[in-house]
Amino acid sequence: MRIFSQKPFRKRLIAGFIVLLILLNYAAGFFMEPMVTAADVMWQDFRRQKQLDTVYVGSSFCRASFNPYIIDNILGTDSFNMGTSSQTIDESLISVRDAVRTYHVKTVIYGVGFYNFDALTNKNVNAKVGFRRAMEKSMSLPQALRSKWEFVTGRDEFSDPLSVNYFFPWLYNHIDFNDPDAYEDNIEYKLSGKSVLQIAAQKEKFRFYRGKGFLVKDGVIDYSNIEDTGKDLYDNHPDPVTMRKMDELCRYCRENGVSLIVVQTPKTAVDVTSYGEQYMRESRELEQFFAQRGAQYYDFNLIKPSVYQPQPDDFEDFEHLNEKGSSAFSTAFANFLRGHSEDERRNLFWRDWAAYTSSLQQTGTMIYGGRSGDGKVKCIPAR
Amino acid sequence: MELYSLRFFTFLILSLLAYYLAGFIRPKAQWCVLLCASLISYLIVNAHSMIFILSTALTVWAGAMWLSSLSRRRDLAEKSAVDRAGRKAVRERYAGKRRLVFLLVLAVNLGILCYIKYWNVILGHLRIHHGLSSLLLPLGISFYTFQSLGYLIDIYYDKYECERNPFRFLLFVSYFPQLIQGPINRFNNIQKDLFSAHKPDTEMFRLAILYMGYGYLKKCAIADMMSPMIAGIFDKPDPNVPGAAVLFGILSYSVQQYCDFSGGIDIVLGVSMLFGIRMTPNFRQPYFSVSLADFWRRWHITLGTWMRDYVFYPFAVTRPMQNLGKYAKKHFGRHAGRTLPACIANLLVFFLVGLWHGAETHYLLWGIYNGLVIAASDLFKPAFQKLNGLLHIREESSGMYIFRIIRTFVIVNIGWFFDRITDFSYCRTCFLNVFRHFDLAGAKDFIYAVGNDGWVFAYRLAAACLVFVFIISVLKERKIKVEEGILHLALPLRWLLYVCVIAAVLWSFTVVGIARGFMYANF
Numbered sequence: 001m002r003i004f005s006q007k008p009f010r011k012r013l014i015a016g017f018i019v020l021l022i023l024l025n026y027a028a029g030f031f032m033e034p035m036v037t038a039a040d041v042m043w044q045d046f047r048r049q050k051q052l053d054t055v056y057v058g059s060s061f062c063r064a065s066f067n068p069y070i071i072d073n074i075l076g077t078d079s080f081n082m083g084t085s086s087q088t089i090d091e092s093l094i095s096v097r098d099a100v101r102t103y104h105v106k107t108v109i110y111g112v113g114f115y116n117f118d119a120l121t122n123k124n125v126n127a128k129v130g131f132r133r134a135m136e137k138s139m140s141l142p143q144a145l146r147s148k149w150e151f152v153t154g155r156d157e158f159s160d161p162l163s164v165n166y167f168f169p170w171l172y173n174h175i176d177f178n179d180p181d182a183y184e185d186n187i188e189y190k191l192s193g194k195s196v197l198q199i200a201a202q203k204e205k206f207r208f209y210r211g212k213g214f215l216v217k218d219g220v221i222d223y224s225n226i227e228d229t230g231k232d233l234y235d236n237h238p239d240p241v242t243m244r245k246m247d248e249l250c251r252y253c254r255e256n257g258v259s260l261i262v263v264q265t266p267k268t269a270v271d272v273t274s275y276g277e278q279y280m281r282e283s284r285e286l287e288q289f290f291a292q293r294g295a296q297y298y299d300f301n302l303i304k305p306s307v308y309q310p311q312p313d314d315f316e317d318f319e320h321l322n323e324k325g326s327s328a329f330s331t332a333f334a335n336f337l338r339g340h341s342e343d344e345r346r347n348l349f350w351r352d353w354a355a356y357t358s359s360l361q362q363t364g365t366m367i368y369g370g371r372s373g374d375g376k377v378k379c380i381p382a383r
Numbered sequence: 384m385e386l387y388s389l390r391f392f393t394f395l396i397l398s399l400l401a402y403y404l405a406g407f408i409r410p411k412a413q414w415c416v417l418l419c420a421s422l423i424s425y426l427i428v429n430a431h432s433m434i435f436i437l438s439t440a441l442t443v444w445a446g447a448m449w450l451s452s453l454s455r456r457r458d459l460a461e462k463s464a465v466d467r468a469g470r471k472a473v474r475e476r477y478a479g480k481r482r483l484v485f486l487l488v489l490a491v492n493l494g495i496l497c498y499i500k501y502w503n504v505i506l507g508h509l510r511i512h513h514g515l516s517s518l519l520l521p522l523g524i525s526f527y528t529f530q531s532l533g534y535l536i537d538i539y540y541d542k543y544e545c546e547r548n549p550f551r552f553l554l555f556v557s558y559f560p561q562l563i564q565g566p567i568n569r570f571n572n573i574q575k576d577l578f579s580a581h582k583p584d585t586e587m588f589r590l591a592i593l594y595m596g597y598g599y600l601k602k603c604a605i606a607d608m609m610s611p612m613i614a615g616i617f618d619k620p621d622p623n624v625p626g627a628a629v630l631f632g633i634l635s636y637s638v639q640q641y642c643d644f645s646g647g648i649d650i651v652l653g654v655s656m657l658f659g660i661r662m663t664p665n666f667r668q669p670y671f672s673v674s675l676a677d678f679w680r681r682w683h684i685t686l687g688t689w690m691r692d693y694v695f696y697p698f699a700v701t702r703p704m705q706n707l708g709k710y711a712k713k714h715f716g717r718h719a720g721r722t723l724p725a726c727i728a729n730l731l732v733f734f735l736v737g738l739w740h741g742a743e744t745h746y747l748l749w750g751i752y753n754g755l756v757i758a759a760s761d762l763f764k765p766a767f768q769k770l771n772g773l774l775h776i777r778e779e780s781s782g783m784y785i786f787r788i789i790r791t792f793v794i795v796n797i798g799w800f801f802d803r804i805t806d807f808s809y810c811r812t813c814f815l816n817v818f819r820h821f822d823l824a825g826a827k828d829f830i831y832a833v834g835n836d837g838w839v840f841a842y843r844l845a846a847a848c849l850v851f852v853f854i855i856s857v858l859k860e861r862k863i864k865v866e867e868g869i870l871h872l873a874l875p876l877r878w879l880l881y882v883c884v885i886a887a888v889l890w891s892f893t894v895v896g897i898a899r900g901f902m903y904a905n906f
Contacts, residue, residue, distance in 0.1 A: 163389035171892045177893075
């Protein structure tokens with residue numbers, strides 16, 4: 001019963017403790033939450049656009065693959081790449097909604113890999129929080145507060161530790177703890193009074209930011225180095241929960257008159273072949289899934305060489321295109337959309353696994369080189 | 384319900400507000416709020432399984448009422464009987480009826496438990512792939528079934544009066560803090576707290592928060608930190624796994640298992656204290672045990688006492704066991720006569736403990752292993768005492784005490800092999816590799832290869848927190864009232880401690896971001 005007869009001093013102490021925790025949390029956020037991430041740059045630049053009719057959404061597969069400048073040049077569109085690292089389907093849907101609401105975009109191109117359909121991928125809390133924080137920084141205060149509320153009470157988050165920890169965003173969205181320079185730089189940026197895009201222009205990482213959300217990857221995969229070519233075998237497969245969310249994305253696009261095109265972005269052939277024949281089967285199932293929901297699905301790993309043919313030096317790593325690769329892919333992709341009707345496009349893909357693998361041998365793209373001792377696969381160019 | 388989520392905290396705060404508000408308006412009905420909160424919590428998490436908990440509550444309540452009514456009628460009939468033979472006849476008549484009711488209710492509830500929990504596993508053992516049950520395991524089914532059956536057995540033996548109000552009994556079965564992973568409460572112990580009126584009590588609140596904080600520390604900053612590494616070592620069988628890595632994995636599992644289970648129990652004890660209700664503690668520094676039997680008196684205490692009271696004693700005093708005792712006494716001496724029935728009862732109890740965890744072979748082996756060790760240590764006790772005498776070892780010496788603790792720790796950890804490594808052949812490989820392929824250098828590479836990103840940091844954090852848990856455990860073992868001590872610490876020290884605990888819990892999420900749930904929530 002003593003709770004209602006507490007002395008004012010004790011009440012003040014409790015209040016003081018809570019204030020201390022809030023201050024500590026704020027200080028931790030100031031030191032550890034990065035001011036400029038790729039998601040920050042994307043969202044800030046997105047808000048600066050005058051008009052858009054097309055957006056590309058998805059994870060780094062999307063970000064590294066679609067060059068809006070090249071595609072716009074061929075198709076005459078006005079597009080923006082909203083891809084961010086490990087973007088989950090929830091975040092892709094948020095991006096699409098924002099683009100439709102703000103710019104009334106008419107086409108959404110969703111860049112994916114099997115990775116994006118996996119359940120665990122879509123629980124990447126670091127990516128979720130990083131994306132949300134960047135988005136909220138680009139919003140007005142009421143919008144940001146609403147976004148926070150929607151997030152912590154969201155279907156998946158409300159019953160998850162994330163709903164509590166979102167009030168401590170530095171837990172998930174933080175600089176490299178082991179890099180002392182990162183703390184110094186971060187504080188310097190925060191005290192400089194410059195905008196995200198101004199700071200991005202100074203940072204080495206964003207040397208490869210080409211604008212319109214397009215942050216290219218630098219370098220070429222070193223096939224002689226297992227660190228570059230070796231990779232744990234992929235084992236990502238479409239998951240029912242994820243597919244329900246995909247359904248939600250399709251429905252949203254349909255209801256808002258937005259054309260949805262889902263694209264499996266190019267990966268090294270070793271990625272594809274490591275799945276074996278199952279890859280083609282699952283890819284076909286995805287094609288049917290999206291077709292039933294009024295969306296188009298194109299797997300650019302199974303496209304015939306007459307349309308698009310990735311070269312060994314088109315890749316920055318095991319699964320991402322570099323700038324040369326993305327230029328080639330973006331050109332081929334835009335021409336593919338411009339030059340063929342929907343019916344014609346369907347005939348441009350391999351439907352037979354044996355034919356596909358034999359084409360890999362003939363065309364000299366990377367082939368499956370077998371597993372190394374530690375269970376990784378190794379890719380080597382066929383010639 | 385995830386105990387570290389906004390949904391849980393919102394639910395808890397709203398329940399507390401409603402509970403204490405009801406306490407002011409109508410104290411006698413305060414428990415109704417708790418019942419509503421418990422049912423809502425079950426609906427939120429496990430709506431599809433509501434029917435099972437309701438049917439258990441209803442059948443056990445009705446069965447107990449029936450038993451009670453038969454007892455009353457028997458007593459009346461016994462009073463009106465004219466002679467001793469008449470009284471005996473009445474007792475026999477009612478005993479048969481009561482046994483029938485008791486067995487019927489027991490069969491219904493054990494039947495539900497077995498069907499839901501064991502049916503698919505049994506079919507799997509028999510390699511039958513049709514007729515599988517598609518029912519999901521209801522939350523806490525083993526806990527609430529055992530708790531309810533404990534009550535039924537108590538009523539059957541006329542230990543106390545049965546609960547006449549079905550809703551009050553439903554609260555006893557569905558009380559939400561106990562549903563995730565126990566403890567298995569006894570009706571006569573919790574009844575008073577559960578149904579009496581409570582007013583907000585600052586001291587109880589402070590103690591509750593302390594329990595919860597300690598629980599979250601153990602769960603998040605220790606158990607969850609080790610979980611990915613343990614999975615990396617044991618979930619993908621590798622015949623060349625270095626023994627040193629296995630040892631590292633098993634010791635980690637030992638810590639994880641304790642901190643996960645006891646951490647979760649501390650949280651729910653704290654949650655319950657917020658409502659003014661003290662539940663039975665389930666742990667008492669188990670790794671300070673001096674024997675495996677002692678370990679089981681300190682680990683999952685409520686299951687141990689349940690098994691002791693409702694299986695061990697009733698089984699040990701059955702006529703065949705009594706006869707066996709007499710036979711053993713006659714042929715092998717007094718010690719064998721006294722311990723042999725107990726040994727067999729222990730084997731049965733630990734087989735059931737294994738089965739309680741699951742019908743999978745590795746659980747059964749783990750249970751049998753525990754039973755065998757306890758039985759053997761009882762049976763050979765005189766030989767050990769003789770050996771100590773020959774070696775001039777003083778059993779009360781502190782050296783012997785420490786030796787016993789270490790010996791028990793080793794024995795318990797051998798048991799964890801069966802518990803954690805689900806595939807028996809891999810379990811055997813791992814165990815043998817500890818002796819024939821220790822490979823310390825190779826273990827380092829193996830551990831680095833299977834470890835998740837940030838595992839080194841995770842282990843450092845866990846180790847730091849483990850030191851704290853160890854100190855607390857040593858103090859508790861020395862009968863020092865740690866909770867009171869902390870609550871009476873100087874303010875800056877106390878706050879420093881709170882901030883450190885909060886920081887450790889939060890920091891743990893930089894490594895393991897997703898919810899992992901409780902290991903014992905699956906039972």
